[in-house]
Amino acid sequence: MSTLELIHAAYTRIKPVVRQTPLLSSPFLDEIAGRKLLVKSECLQHTGSFKFRGAYSALSGMEEASRKKGVIAYSSGNHAQGIALAAKMHGTSSVIIMPADAPRSKIDNTRALGAEVVLYDRASEDRDEIGARLSAERGLTLVRPFDEPLVIAGQASVGLEIAAQCDVAEGDVLIPCGGGGLTSGVALALSEARPGLRVRPVEPEEFDDATRSLVSGNREVNERRDGSICDAIITPRVGEITFPLMQKYCGSGLVVTEEEALRAMAHAFTRLKIVIEPGGAVALAAALFHGEKLNGDTVIVVASGGNVDAEMFTRALNHG
Amino acid sequence: MSTLELIHAAYTRIKPVVRQTPLLSSPFLDEIAGRKLLVKSECLQHTGSFKFRGAYSALSGMEEASRKKGVIAYSSGNHAQGIALAAKMHGTSSVIIMPADAPRSKIDNTRALGAEVVLYDRASEDRDEIGARLSAERGLTLVRPFDEPLVIAGQASVGLEIAAQCDVAEGDVLIPCGGGGLTSGVALALSEARPGLRVRPVEPEEFDDATRSLVSGNREVNERRDGSICDAIITPRVGEITFPLMQKYCGSGLVVTEEEALRAMAHAFTRLKIVIEPGGAVALAAALFHGEKLNGDTVIVVASGGNVDAEMFTRALNHG
Numbered sequence: 001m002s003t004l005e006l007i008h009a010a011y012t013r014i015k016p017v018v019r020q021t022p023l024l025s026s027p028f029l030d031e032i033a034g035r036k037l038l039v040k041s042e043c044l045q046h047t048g049s050f051k052f053r054g055a056y057s058a059l060s061g062m063e064e065a066s067r068k069k070g071v072i073a074y075s076s077g078n079h080a081q082g083i084a085l086a087a088k089m090h091g092t093s094s095v096i097i098m099p100a101d102a103p104r105s106k107i108d109n110t111r112a113l114g115a116e117v118v119l120y121d122r123a124s125e126d127r128d129e130i131g132a133r134l135s136a137e138r139g140l141t142l143v144r145p146f147d148e149p150l151v152i153a154g155q156a157s158v159g160l161e162i163a164a165q166c167d168v169a170e171g172d173v174l175i176p177c178g179g180g181g182l183t184s185g186v187a188l189a190l191s192e193a194r195p196g197l198r199v200r201p202v203e204p205e206e207f208d209d210a211t212r213s214l215v216s217g218n219r220e221v222n223e224r225r226d227g228s229i230c231d232a233i234i235t236p237r238v239g240e241i242t243f244p245l246m247q248k249y250c251g252s253g254l255v256v257t258e259e260e261a262l263r264a265m266a267h268a269f270t271r272l273k274i275v276i277e278p279g280g281a282v283a284l285a286a287a288l289f290h291g292e293k294l295n296g297d298t299v300i301v302v303a304s305g306g307n308v309d310a311e312m313f314t315r316a317l318n319h320g
Numbered sequence: 321m322s323t324l325e326l327i328h329a330a331y332t333r334i335k336p337v338v339r340q341t342p343l344l345s346s347p348f349l350d351e352i353a354g355r356k357l358l359v360k361s362e363c364l365q366h367t368g369s370f371k372f373r374g375a376y377s378a379l380s381g382m383e384e385a386s387r388k389k390g391v392i393a394y395s396s397g398n399h400a401q402g403i404a405l406a407a408k409m410h411g412t413s414s415v416i417i418m419p420a421d422a423p424r425s426k427i428d429n430t431r432a433l434g435a436e437v438v439l440y441d442r443a444s445e446d447r448d449e450i451g452a453r454l455s456a457e458r459g460l461t462l463v464r465p466f467d468e469p470l471v472i473a474g475q476a477s478v479g480l481e482i483a484a485q486c487d488v489a490e491g492d493v494l495i496p497c498g499g500g501g502l503t504s505g506v507a508l509a510l511s512e513a514r515p516g517l518r519v520r521p522v523e524p525e526e527f528d529d530a531t532r533s534l535v536s537g538n539r540e541v542n543e544r545r546d547g548s549i550c551d552a553i554i555t556p557r558v559g560e561i562t563f564p565l566m567q568k569y570c571g572s573g574l575v576v577t578e579e580e581a582l583r584a585m586a587h588a589f590t591r592l593k594i595v596i597e598p599g600g601a602v603a604l605a606a607a608l609f610h611g612e613k614l615n616g617d618t619v620i621v622v623a624s625g626g627n628v629d630a631e632m633f634t635r636a637l638n639h640g
Contacts, residue, residue, distance in 0.1 A: 022364060028432065043593040044342060112348065257351060269633070273363040273626030275593040306593030310637035313589070317630040 003149075004192055006192035007185070010153035011160055013060040015284065017089065018053055018157065019045055024302075028309040032315045034291045036298040039268070039284060040162055043276050043306025047081040047113070047258025049232070050182055050304050051145075055082035058143045060272045067092050071138040074127055077232055078305050079145040084115035093309030097131055097141060105309060126146045146181030147239035149176055155182040162197075162300060171198040171296025174254065174283035176304045177201030177210045178233035180242030186302070187249035196250040197300070202283045204230040204258055210246065213252025218245050229258050232279030232305050254293060260285040265316035268303065277308035278316070321399030323469075324512055327505070330473035331480055333380040337409065338477065339365055341484045343620075346591035354611045359588070359604060360482055363420040363596050363626025367401040367433070369552070370502055370624050371465075371476055374403035377474025378463045379410045387412050392460040394447055396422040397552055399465040404435035413459060418449055425629060431480030445633050466501030467559035475502040478496035479509030482620060484638055489517040489539040491616025494574065496624045497530045498553035500562030505577075506622070507569035517620070518571040522603040524550040524578055529557045530566065531573025539563050549578050549632065552625050574613060585636035588623065597628035598636070 002008065015148040024039045042050040059067060072094035073083045080096045087094035096110050100119040111117050112314045120130055134140060162173065173190065177183045180201070186219040187199035206243065207228055221237045228234050238246065256264075261278045264285035268276050276284065287294070306314075321329065342448045344359045345616075359503040379387060390413035390591045393403045400416045407414035416430050418437040431437050440450055454460060464471065482493065491613065498505045500521070507519035527548055532540040548554050558566065581598045584605035588596050596604065603621040607614070630634075 019342060021345075024339075024364065028429075044344065048593055109348075215486060266630070269595055269630070273368055273595040275589055310586070310589070314372065314634050314637060317634060 003188060005248060006149060007156040007160070007189055008079065009063045010057040010061065011157045014056045014157060017056060017317055020161055021045055023162065024272045024274065028271045029288065030269060032267070032288050033299060035296065036167065036231060037287055038166060038168070038298065038300045039272060040158060040274070040300065040302045041274050042158060042302055042304050043274055043280055044219065047078070048076035048080065048307045049087050049280070050155060050302070050307055051078040051082035052085060052207065053157050054154035054181060055079065055086040055143065056089070056149035058150040059086040060147060061150040062141060066141045068096060069139040071143050072097070072131060072135055073143050073145070074131060075145060076104055078307055080110045080115065081113055083143055084110050084113035088114035095134055097127055101310070103240065107297060129297055135284055146179030147241045149241065150196040152181050152185045154185070156185035156189040158182065158302060160193060163190060163193035166300070168197065168298045168300065169194070170276050171298045171300065172294050173199045173300045174299065175199060175200050175285050176233050176280055176282045176302065177203055177253070180210060180238040180246055182302065182304060183210070183241040183250065184245035191249050199249060200251040201246065201253045202286045203233065203253060203255055204228055204282055205255055207234050207276040208253065208255045213238055213243060214246065214250065214253055214311035217247070230279035232259060232277055232307070233282070254286040254290055256282050256285040256290065259319065260289050262316040263276070264288055265313070266319050269317060275306040275308065275313065276303045277305050278312065280305035323508060326469060326473040327476040327480070327509055330377040330381065330470065331477045334373055334477060337376060339363055340481055343482065344594065345365045348591045349587060349608065352587070352608050353487060353619060355614070355616065357607055358486060358488070358618065358620045359592060360478060360620065360622045361592070361594050361595055362478060362622055362624050363600055367398070367405050368625055368627045369398040369402065369403035369600070370475060371398040371620070372405060374471035374474035375399065375406040375463065375499060376409070376564045378468060378470040379406040381470040382461060386461045389459040389461070390414060391463050392417070392451060392455055393463050393465070393498055394451060395465060397426055398627055400426065400430045401433055402437065404433035405461055408434040409560050411556045412420050415454055417447055423629070466499030467561045469561065472505045472562065472592050473499050474505070476505035476509040478502065478622060479506035480513060483510060483513035486620070488517065488618045488620065489514070491618045492571065492618065493517050493519045494522050494606050494619065494621045495519060496553050496600055496622065497523055497573070499555045500530060500558040500566055502622065502624060503530070503570065504562040504565035508565055519569060520571040521551065521566065521573045522606045523573060523575055524548055524581060524602055525575055527554050528573065531575055533558055534566065534570065535574055537567070550581060550599035550602060552597055552627070553602065568600050574606040574610055576602050576610065578603040579639065580609050582636040582639040584608055585633070586639050589637060593621065593624040595628065595633065596623045597625050598632065600625035627635045
């Protein structure tokens with residue numbers, strides 16, 4: 001199958017179960033952005049982020065024999081919950097390897113969705129070693145969070161839905177970017193469905209590896225690995241599979257501050273009535289506060305996730 | 321036209337402009353509720369509440385000559401914003417009469433949506449007198465918030481969408497109830513579209529006029545008129561037009577505490593990633609915390625609005 005055929009096949013599998021999340025807008029946000037602003041609200045997706053799309057695509061696209069034996073994933077966040085629910089819906093088991101210091105609520109949620117959570121100590125244990133051992137012992141299939149064609153094809157459905165939900169012909173589509181699964185998937189989908197739209201990755205300051213990589217042509221690495229409130233989109237660097245797709249289909253990256261992400265969360269609360277997590281709000285922040293770097297009368301942003309605790313959300317509201 | 325024809329005619333007019341709001345769910349909420357729980361998320365509607373539906377229905381259903389002269393409404397909240405936006409979209413003017421002590425943000429929002437806001441002093445001025453004078457001087461048409469057939473027909477579209485979005489055949493549909501426009505409209509729509517579903521109004525303690533009225537058979541009056549955090553659904557009593565419809569089509573009412581409404585808001589934040597205001601959360605509260613009073617394997621609730629300020633929302637998160 002060609003890459004585009006992979007995307008359409010994935011959408012056929014996942015369409016009956018994913019939520020077609022709404023494309024929200026507000027005249028008040030249009031005014032701040034200086035143009036029409038449309039927000040694809042993936043925080044309203046099952047498990048609170050777009051990750052469910054890729055996870056369900058991977059589970060439904062695997063061979064039956066492999067699926068039956070179960071899947072394994074590494075994640076401290078949204079991918080974990082997506083895989084757990086997708087596995088449960090397929091009547092199979094999932095093992096999620098999480099750092100022991102991951103937020104309690106994320107561990108509990110992943111367990112509650114039916115996954116077996118294996119905790120490891122970041123300081124003394126090797127995550128990959130634990131994963132390799134469990135995979136070998138039980139015949140589990142590893143589902144990578146972004147460098148996996150079936151996952152990218154699943155995330156691409158966000159792009160197909162955007163094209164179906166609006167008739168915007170030209171302009172920028174801003175996407176919170178971690179490993180690049182969502183960014184490359186949407187870019188690929190839109191290259192066919194709406195070639196006048198240009199996907200651009202958005203990242204927080206100091207974690208702008210994708211932006212720098214698109215400039216240099218190499219997969220640049222972030223100096224820091226943690227300490228960002230935008231934890232959902234912090235990866236050491238973009239993927240081996242995702243980066244060439246981004247090079248081919250994406251425009252230049254955009255960078256926002258953590259402060260701007262928090263302010264964007266507050267605006268989404270006040271004007272759209274949705275809950276976005278810091279990492280999921282960076283694209284909205286770019287549209288609201290960096291309009292001078294955008295083109296077109298309309299900007300489309302993806303609000304990629306909403307898994308934020310009350311304390312952080314309250315902090316964002318105080319920035320509103 | 322029959323009442324049902326009015327409903328379908330209204331939906332034909334408003335369908336191109338209203339958001340078909342999603343029917344959200346979470347396995348975590350199902351577990352608390354003890355049954356499948358579906359949340360019709362009208363907080364995601366334009367202007368942040370279902371009121372836009374009735375307002376647009378009224379504006380689009382008026383005679384052209386009247387509409388051109390403009391409309392007038394009394395409201396301190398969601399109806400005001402619905403009317404302001406609907407009037408703007410029809411290229412006509414709106415006058416909203418609001419108490420001078422209404423929250424600043426609601427006054428500002430209503431003005432920003434294009435309405436002329438006329439403030440009055442609750443203590444010394446008569447709202448109806450001001451309204452009558454302005455109507456006479458300018459030929460404005462009064463659009464009542466609930467006792468108006470075109471408005472009820474517009475709110476009924478929430479029921480038509482619920483029937484289209486799920487195949488639940490039997491069970492309770494819980495609706496935050498103020499004057500009864502949404503409650504009676506949805507009940508009427510479902511009586512035809514899904515007669516096995518039973519609409520039941522939900523109110524906060526001490527403001528349970530609809531619940532008591534359905535028991536007594538008379539339009540009972542609340543002793544208190546204000547002081548509830550559920551301000552969006554506080555009315556002296558249900559309407560003259562809405563009450564007979566509720567008597568004919570609704571099941572018994574349910575009553576929740578303010579504390580339960582706040583806890584429901586916190587659950588909606590954590591599990592659905594939506595922002596609900598206290599008055600809009602009472603039906604969800606009943607489903608989560610009064611399951612013993614419900615029937616069926618599935619309960620459907622309407623989250624009717626999300627216009628809440630950061631301070632109140634933070635208070636709700638502290639109840640989570």
